[in-house]
Amino acid sequence: MQSRSPASRTGRPRSATADAAILAATREALVDLGWSKLTLGDVATRAGVAKTTLYRRWAGKNELVVDAVAELFDELRLPDRGSLAADIEGVVLQFAAILALPEAKSGLMAVVAEATRDDALRERIRASVVDRQKRLVLEGRCRAQERGELPPEPNPESAARTADLIFDMVAGAVVHRTLVSAEPADEEWVRSFTKVLLEGLS
Numbered sequence: 001m002q003s004r005s006p007a008s009r010t011g012r013p014r015s016a017t018a019d020a021a022i023l024a025a026t027r028e029a030l031v032d033l034g035w036s037k038l039t040l041g042d043v044a045t046r047a048g049v050a051k052t053t054l055y056r057r058w059a060g061k062n063e064l065v066v067d068a069v070a071e072l073f074d075e076l077r078l079p080d081r082g083s084l085a086a087d088i089e090g091v092v093l094q095f096a097a098i099l100a101l102p103e104a105k106s107g108l109m110a111v112v113a114e115a116t117r118d119d120a121l122r123e124r125i126r127a128s129v130v131d132r133q134k135r136l137v138l139e140g141r142c143r144a145q146e147r148g149e150l151p152p153e154p155n156p157e158s159a160a161r162t163a164d165l166i167f168d169m170v171a172g173a174v175v176h177r178t179l180v181s182a183e184p185a186d187e188e189w190v191r192s193f194t195k196v197l198l199e200g201l202s
Contacts, residue, residue, distance in 0.1 A: 026068035027103035035110035070128040096185035
């Protein structure tokens with residue numbers, strides 16, 4: 001079950017300050033307590049809000065943790081380093097650095113595991129994390145096309161499929177490297193990965 005939309009609530013408007021405090025408190029609790037011991041009551045205490053405030057915004061722990069982790073990935077930016085290869089290396093290093101954070105590790109792995117038996121949660125992860133971060137692929141591709149590094153893709157459906165594939169390759173490789181294999185995605189690995197990716201794109 002996903003959290004209710006703002007349109008379904010009545011009363012005072014939602015506070016961005018309270019939301020930010022709650023999401024930060026959730027990440028703090030993930031580090032201190034781990035997924036299994038984290039409760040909405042503890043998060044409310046850390047954030048300095050009433051527990052009912054959380055329940056007006058999120059249906060439960062799963063949804064709250066997804067949004068708290070998603071906020072970390074919203075910090076990702078595609079740097080303009082002069083070439084497609086350098087741009088990819090820059091954003092992949094940022095992505096790996098976020099995944100190395102204890103709150104990202106525990107939160108992402110936990111909600112992905114829960115999503116294997118919760119279709120609504122899987123959709124929330126897709127909307128809050130996956131779909132929002134595909135902007136980086138679209139931005140990078142557009143910039144590379146303007147530089148003449150990649151050919152234009154006049155067919156929108158084909159272009160969308162290519163963007164999905166690129167995102168899956170980057171996200172899948174970095175998540176596997178850092179969270180499954182527990183190996184560093186350092187500059188040497190990122191350079192090698194980028195070279196393989198670009199060879200496929202060419």
